[in-house]
Amino acid sequence: MASNPLTLFDKIWDAHVVTPEAAANPATLYIDLHLIHEVTSPQAFTVLRDRNLPVRRPDRTLATIDHSTPTLKDEDGAPLYVNAQAKTQVATLLANTAEHGVETHGWDSDNRGVVHVMGPELGATQPGMTIVCGDSHTSTHGAFGAIAFGIGTTQVGHVLATQCLLMRKPKTMAIELTGELVDGVTPKDVILAIIAEIGVGGGTGYALEYRGTVFEEMSMAGRMTVCNMSIEAGARCGLIAPDETTFDFLRGRPHSPEDFDAAVDQWRKLTTDEGATFDKIVRMDAATIRPMATYGTHPGMAAPIDAPIPNPANEADEKALSYMQVTAGQTMAGQRVDRVFIGSCTNARLEDMRAAANILSGRTVATSVRAIVVPGSESVKAAAEAEGLHEIIMASGAEWREPGCSMCIAMNGDKAAPGELVVSTSNRNFAGRQGPGARTVLASPETAAASAIAGVVTSVAGLAS
C-alpha cells in the first residue's frame, strides 16, 4: 500500500495546482486542454478584446462548431441555418479563433463534430489531463482518466487569458458497481440506473469515480456515455481509471503524444491507490440493472422500461408526470412515440450508430414516427458510411443527417412539436428541452431504434417478442 494513498482524482488535481487553496482564496488550477464552441465563447472573446488580452495558450485550445449548426444542407451544400443569429454566432466563433490562432474544426474540416465526440477522436483528450469547456457535458472526457468539467463563459474567458481557473477542490464519491451486467443492458442503461439511484442532485459538490469490472470491460464509447451524464446527477465531473482499452483507443490519433510508449508509462500510474479514501461510496449490483427509460422531466426520473412508473413523491413529481402525460403504475413500455432522435454527445459515436443500424436493419420505422439519426462528428459519419450503415438507416425510413448537437439541445431548428413524445438517446429530458411542450424519454440507441420500429416505447427484447 502507498504510504499516502490517493484517489485518481486527487493525483490529477494535485498535479495541476499552481497556487494552493486557502481560506481566503480558491486554488489556481492549471488547465491542459480548453475546448470551445460557438455558443458559450463569444462573450469571453469580447472580454479579451475589451482588455486587450491575447489567448495565452492557443496550442492548448481546440475549437469546433456544433450547437447552432444545422443538420441539413441546401442543394448546393450550404448549411440551412435556423436564423441569421445562429449563422452569425458560427461566423463569430470562426473569426475569433482565426484571430487568436486557435485550431478550429469548422465546416471544411473532416474532424468537425460535437465537441465531446471530436476531442477524443483527435486524441486531444488524454489521461491525467485537466480539461474544460463551456458545456456541462465536458464530464465525458473523464472516461479517459482526466478531470474534465463544464464551466461558464466568464471562466472560458479566464482560461483563454490565463490557462487557469479558480476552484475549490470538490469532494470525491466512488460509484462501485459489483457483478456483471445481464444481456441487453447498455452503458446508457447503467448511467440512467446510477442517476436514478443517487438522485439528480446526489452528486452535487462531488467528483465521481466509476469503479468495478463493468467499467473495466466497457469500450471507450461506453465509458464516455457513462461519464457524459455525471452532470445529470449534479457532479461536475466523473472519471474512470485509464487502462489498456484507453491506451489502445488513443494510439495513433492526430493529437496523441509523439512518444506514445513513454506517455503510457506515465498514464499507468493514474489509478486510485489501494487504501485511498473517498468522501462517499455508493455500491450497486450491476446484475439488477435493466434497459431503462425516463418517465419524468429530469434524468433521475428513470425506471426499467417494463417496470411500473413509481408514485410521485412530491408536487414536482406530480407535475412531471402530468407534463409527460403518464400516470403512476403504467409502464413506459407501450407509450405512443412521435419522434426518435439518435445522436448527441452521449450516444452518437460509431458504436452507437452500429447499435441503432443493427436494430433498424431489415425493419421499417413505424409510419407514425419520424426518426432522425445524427452522427456525432464528420469522422463518425464517414466511418458509418464506409460500413454502409447510412443505407441501412435510410432504408428503414429514418433520416441520416449532418453531424451536430441537433435535437439534444434543439437550438439549431431540429425540434419536436408541442406534446410530441420523443425517444431520445441524449442526456436531458427537461420540460421543453427538445422544443416547447415536447416530451422527452431518454434511452439507449438500441431502445430508441426498437421504439422507432414499434411506434411505441419498447426495449429490444420487447420488440423481438
Added chain:
Amino acid sequence: MSNAPLTTLTSRTVVLPAENIDTDQIIPARFLTVTSRDGLGKHAFNDWRYAEDGSETDHELNGEAAKASQILVGGHNFGCGSSREHAPWALTDYGFRVVISSEIADIFRSNAVKNGLLPIVIEKGAHQWLLDHPGADVAVDLIRREVRLPGNGGTYRFDVDDFSAHCLIEGVDELGYLDGQVSAISDYEERLGK
C-alpha cells in the same frame, strides 16, 4: 467586467417552489444564439411567462411586484443542468441579485457569483419558511452572512467562501486576481514542461 457591489439588501421575494429548476427553464436553449450577454431578462423563464403565440401568461414573473423583486427563492437543487451562463445573465437582467434555495447546483453557483448574483444555500427549515411565505420582505446581509426573515421568522447564517464574498462585496471579478498570478503560472508551465 465589474458588477455592482452587493452588501445588504431588503426585498420582497419571488418564490418558485418547484424542485430541480434547471437552466433550460431559466433560459431555453433557443435564446442562446446571442453573441452578447445583454438583454436576456425578457426571456428569463420564457416558457413559463409566454404562451405559444407570444402573449404573456398570468405567471407571477410577469407581474410588477416580481419585476421589482431582487430575491428569488427556488425549490431544492436550483440551477441544475446546462452550464450556460446565460441563466445568471437572464436572472440579473430581470432584476434579481440573490437566489436562495436549500441546494444550488455547482456550475450555476459558480456562474452566479461571477455576475454579482449571490447564491445562498440555507437550512431546510428557513427554506421551507420562505417557500411558505411568498412575497415576504426578506433582508440579506452579505457582510454578516445572514438572512433575516420578517416577523418571528428568525435570522439564519449562510456560508459563502471568503473569496466569493470579497468579489461580490467589492463588485470585482476574478480575472484581475488570476492575472496577478501570471508569474506563478509561467513558473508552473516551465517546471512541468507545459
